[in-house]
Structures are given as structure tokens and as C-alpha cells.
Amino acid sequence: MSHAAGTLIIGASHAGVQVAASLRDNGYHLPITLLEAGTHLPYQRPPLSKAYLKEALDNQRLALRGEAFYQQKDITLLLNHRALQIDRQHQSVSAWHDNREVTFHYDQLVIATGASARTLPAAAGMPGVRVLRDLDDAIALKADFDAAQSIVVIGSGFIGLEVASTAVSLGKQVTVVEHGSRILSRLFPAQLSAFMQQTHEQNGVAFCFDTTVERLTTQNRTQNPDTHSYPQNTQNPDTHKNNTNNRAHQTCLQLSNGQTLTADLVVVGIGATINDQLAQDAGLACQNGILVDPGGCTSDPAVYACGDCTITTRADGRTTHIESIQNALEQAKTVAANITGQPAPEPVAPWFWSDQKDIKLQMVGDAMDYDDLIVRGDIASGKFSLLYYQNERLIRVDSVNAAADHLAARKLVSQRFPLPKDAAADTAVRLKSFT
Amino acid sequence: MSNATIHIGFKLPDGNIQHIDAPLGQNIMQAAIVNNIDGIEAECGGSCMCATCHLYLPDSLLDSVTPANDEELEMLEETAAERRPGSRLSCQLLATEAMAGVIFEVPECQS
Numbered sequence: 001m002s003h004a005a006g007t008l009i010i011g012a013s014h015a016g017v018q019v020a021a022s023l024r025d026n027g028y029h030l031p032i033t034l035l036e037a038g039t040h041l042p043y044q045r046p047p048l049s050k051a052y053l054k055e056a057l058d059n060q061r062l063a064l065r066g067e068a069f070y071q072q073k074d075i076t077l078l079l080n081h082r083a084l085q086i087d088r089q090h091q092s093v094s095a096w097h098d099n100r101e102v103t104f105h106y107d108q109l110v111i112a113t114g115a116s117a118r119t120l121p122a123a124a125g126m127p128g129v130r131v132l133r134d135l136d137d138a139i140a141l142k143a144d145f146d147a148a149q150s151i152v153v154i155g156s157g158f159i160g161l162e163v164a165s166t167a168v169s170l171g172k173q174v175t176v177v178e179h180g181s182r183i184l185s186r187l188f189p190a191q192l193s194a195f196m197q198q199t200h201e202q203n204g205v206a207f208c209f210d211t212t213v214e215r216l217t218t219q220n221r222t223q224n225p226d227t228h229s230y231p232q233n234t235q236n237p238d239t240h241k242n243n244t245n246n247r248a249h250q251t252c253l254q255l256s257n258g259q260t261l262t263a264d265l266v267v268v269g270i271g272a273t274i275n276d277q278l279a280q281d282a283g284l285a286c287q288n289g290i291l292v293d294p295g296g297c298t299s300d301p302a303v304y305a306c307g308d309c310t311i312t313t314r315a316d317g318r319t320t321h322i323e324s325i326q327n328a329l330e331q332a333k334t335v336a337a338n339i340t341g342q343p344a345p346e347p348v349a350p351w352f353w354s355d356q357k358d359i360k361l362q363m364v365g366d367a368m369d370y371d372d373l374i375v376r377g378d379i380a381s382g383k384f385s386l387l388y389y390q391n392e393r394l395i396r397v398d399s400v401n402a403a404a405d406h407l408a409a410r411k412l413v414s415q416r417f418p419l420p421k422d423a424a425a426d427t428a429v430r431l432k433s434f435t
Numbered sequence: 436m437s438n439a440t441i442h443i444g445f446k447l448p449d450g451n452i453q454h455i456d457a458p459l460g461q462n463i464m465q466a467a468i469v470n471n472i473d474g475i476e477a478e479c480g481g482s483c484m485c486a487t488c489h490l491y492l493p494d495s496l497l498d499s500v501t502p503a504n505d506e507e508l509e510m511l512e513e514t515a516a517e518r519r520p521g522s523r524l525s526c527q528l529l530a531t532e533a534m535a536g537v538i539f540e541v542p543e544c545q546s
Contacts, residue, residue, distance in 0.1 A: 044481070045480075046479065047480065060461065060465070063465075066470050066471050072471060228511045325479070325480070326480070329478065353479065353482065353484040355482055360506065401506075403483075403484070403506060403513070405485060405509065407513035408513065432513060
């Protein structure tokens with residue numbers, strides 16, 4: 001079966017849906033087909049680690065766009081279509097749907113296949129060990145999460161800390177295991193890691209640093225009543241009869257520091273693997289991610305890629321990989337502009353956020369090569385920003401519960417603005433006054 | 436969330452009004468998004484992080500909605516379009532019976 005050409009998009013998440021929407025906004029009138037392996041109407045990902053875990057939001061509250069949007073904009077959204085192979089010579093993609101192969105032709109192809117949660121090989125197939133990246137992960141996690149009283153989170157990245165925050169706010173016992181010596185050590189300076197750790201500890205999260213998980217074993221909790229590391233779990237045995245199957249098991253984690261933890265649920269948050277296999281198989285240039293130029297074009301001029309699956313080669317030769325919604329949306333708009341021959345949106349400094357109970361963290365700029373760091377506000381107060389400089393220019397700002405700083409900083413960092421340092425440190429001076 | 440809905444409208448910058456039914460308890464941003472209201476960008480998906488779901492409430496409604504918290508007030512200072520007394524971030528507004536029949540005004544720009 002073959003379809004009229006136009007733009008074919010593989011992957012209907014934030015990036016893929018935005019390409020389709022922006023193409024129509026730009027007046028593109030050829031067919032647009034969105035192939036999505038999953039079965040859910042395209043949805044928002046940020047709530048999955050927060051509101052969804054708390055209250056299992058329905059489709060209406062997770063949807064990226066209403067169902068009618070795709071019809072109104074004449075976008076063919078095909079769920080449950082898993083792309084199998086890209087044939088660049090014939091400009092076609094085969095996909096698996098309902099136990100048969102379907103072929104789609106394209107004039108332009110956009111790959112927006114994202115990334116998948118990295119799993120722990122040692123935990124393959126174990127009940128009560130979960131990851132979180134997409135809605136199917138969240139659905140599986142949610143069932144275990146509701147029943148769990150004790151949770152071990154492996155990895156203190158954003159996802160792990162968000163899940164930990166959600167869990168302690170619901171009264172669950174949470175321990176985070178981190179192989180590094182502090183939270184997000186590759187991304188944060190020591191004072192920000194320390195503030196985050198302290199806040200999480202005050203909220204009831206326990207941390208095990210400088211250690212890794214050496215072995216996981218599943219144990220039947222009723223047979224090992226003495227090994228519970230959390231006294232709250234050794235309840236009246238009668239209550240166990242009402243437990244789900246998931247809670248009949250616990251996972252025992254042996255750490256490299258000799259410690260043993262036991263938990264009803266283990267959440268593995270150790271990063272993501274980029275979904276670039278389709279592109280690799282098609283012979284597109286990849287380097288642990290699909291290589292694209294700043295316009296989103298791959299090594300084949302008829303094929304674009306955007307979002308978490310990409311590695312961008314910048315004008316100065318540097319390569320960057322940014323996993324964020326903002327980056328996905330910007331790249332998607334850029335790809336749509338290139339397909340329709342319109343000027344691409346002005347590049348802006350990347351920004352990112354994470355919501356962790358009392359911590360509303362907002363970051364703009366991703367530079368690590370700063371030569372000066374100004375603290376704006378009092379860290380102990382829980383409302384402050386860190387301003388990073390290079391050669392007297394502002395290159396990155398991390399804000400904690402300081403939204404006004406963040407919004408102004410997006411403009412200032414994008415311009416690498418030479419913000420006077422005395423003003424940077426003075427909370428009485430609004431950053432907006434420099435924009 | 437209850438199944439009951441309220442009828443609300445969005446007045447777009449070009450003067451057109453789009454009407455939708457929003458379930459009680461749903462946030463107005465999400466109601467606007469699923470009904471494809473143009474001009475609500477909502478880049479952060481309702482996390483009160485981006486100030487791109489800015490709306491103007493009619494004066495008549497101001498006394499009957501939960502006031503903005505400090506976090507929202509701080510974001511409102513930084514909206515792309517002019518801030519007015521009725522300015523709110525729609526991700527922070529839940530649909531209530533008091534909003535039945537109300538027309539929200541969508542600003543000229545969000546970012």
C-alpha cells in the first residue's frame with residue numbers, strides 16, 4: 001500500500017507533533033503523516049513524574065493537542081505504527097501495523113524517535129523494578145507506586161529526584177542511591193548540589209552516595225519478615241492479604257559499599273539511550289545519536305531529525321546533545337521552517353526546568369566552562385539564582401524558586417549579556433531591567 | 436474530576452471568539468490546548484515555568500477566582516504581552532462554576 005508523498009514524521013511526541021503543527025502554521029499544504037509506535041494520543045511528558053504518579057491523569061489532561069487538532073489541520077496521525085526501515089533510495093518507510101507491513105513514501109522525512117530510559121541489565125524482567133520515560137513506563141510504574149510504601153531510586157538525576165519528591169510527599173519511604181559523591185555532580189556546582197540534597201533530606205529523602213547497586217534479588221516479603229530495612233513495613237500481617245501481587249515481592253539491593261536495602265519498588269533513573277537505530281540502519285551519519293546540522297538536516301538532504309534523538313553539529317564544530325522539551329520544540333520549528341523555505345527562528349539559549357516538591361529549578365544555558373559564579377539571593381532562604389560568567393559575559397543562570405530571574409535570564413544568556421556583577425548579586429535590581 | 440462542564444469562550448487577538456466546554460476542575464490551559472485554542476503556547480505543559488499560557492480575565496471574574504500565588508505573580512511580571520489587572524496564567528486556573536459563560540481574552544503574544 002502506498003500513500004501520496006509529502007512530509008512523513010516518525011515519532012509523535014513533543015518534537016514530531018510540533019513539526020506537523022509548525023508546517024501547517026507555515027502554510028505547508030502537502031500531506032503530513034505522523035507515524036507513532038505507541039498507542040496513546042500524543043501526550044505531555046512533564047506530568048508523568050509528578051501529577052500522573054499522584055493522580056493518574058486521563059488523556060484529556062495529558063494530551064498535547066486535542067484529537068480534533070489532527071483532523072482540523074489535516075495531519076494523518078497513525079498510532080500503533082512502528083517504523084521498521086527507512087529506504088532512502090526510494091524515499092519510503094516501512095512500518096509494522098496490525099501484524100502487517102505498511103509502506104509510506106515521503107518527499108521529506110523527519111525522524112523524531114526520541115530516547116528510551118536506560119535500564120539496569122541486572123534487573124531485566126524483575127517485578128517491582130521500573131523505569132520512567134514514556135506513558136507506558138508511567139502506567140506500569142503507577143500501579144507499583146501506589147502499592148509501594150518503600151521505594152529505592154537508583155540515580156539522582158532529574159527524573160529520579162522528581163519521582164523521589166513525589167513519593168515522599170505521599171508519605172512513602174525513599175532512598176536514593178547515587179554512584180557519584182553528590183546530586184547532579186556533572187551539571188551542578190557544589191553549592192547547588194548541597195542545597196538540593198539538604199532540601200530533599202528535610203523532606204524525608206535518604207541518600208546513599210559513592211555507591212552502586214551490585215546485585216538485585218526478588219524476595220517474597222512474607223517469607224523474610226526480618227529483613228525489612230524500613231520498620232513501617234513490618235505491619236500487621238493481616239494487611240498483607242489485601243496487597244497486590246506487586247507488594248507480595250520486595251527487591252533486595254546489595255550495594256558496593258556493603259549496605260543492603262530492601263524496597264517494595266525500585267525506580268531506575270540512570271539516563272537514556274538515544275533511539276537512533278533506524279537512522280543507523282539507513283546509513284545516516286550517527287554518533288550515539290543522529291547527527292544534524294543547526295537546521296536539523298541529517299547527512300541526507302531529504303531527511304531531517306529533531307528532539308532527543310539528535311546530536312547537533314554547531315557552526316563552530318562543537319557537537320551538542322540536549323534532551324529537553326524546549327530544545328525539541330525549537331528544533332522542530334527549525335525543521336518545519338527549512339522544509340517550507342522560511343527563515344528559522346532565532347536560536348536561543350537552551351532552557352530546562354525540574355519540579356521537585358519545594359524546589360522549582362529553572363536553568364538557562366548549559367555551559368560548564370565558566371570562570372566566575374555569582375550567587376544572587378540567599379541560598380539558605382531557598383530562593384536564589386546562580387549566575388555563571390565567562391569573560392564578564394553571562395552564559396548560564398540556574399534559578400531556584402526565582403522565576404522572574406529565570407525569565408529575564410533567558411534573554412540575557414541568549415545575548416551573552418555583559419551583566420554588571422554588582423547588579424547580578426543585588427536582588428533589589430531586577431534582571432528584567434537589563435533586557 | 437466531575438463530568439460536569441462549563442461553557443467558556445476565548446477572544447482571540449483578531450477579535451474572533453472560540454467557544455469550548457471545559458470540565459469542572461480541569462485547568463483552563465489544558466482545556467484550551469485540547470480544544471485547539473490558538474495563542475496559548477503552554478510550552479511547559481502547565482508547570483508554571485514558562486508564562487506562555489497568559490490570559491486576561493474579565494473584571495467580573497476577578498473576585499471569584501482563587502488569587503495567584505507568589506510563584507504565579509512573579510511569572511506574571513515577566514509575561515511577553517502587557518500585564519493587566521486581569522492577567523493570569525491559565526495553567527494555574529481551575530474551571531469552576533463561577534466561570535460559566537465567561538470570555539477570556541488571549542493576549543497578542545506569549546513569548
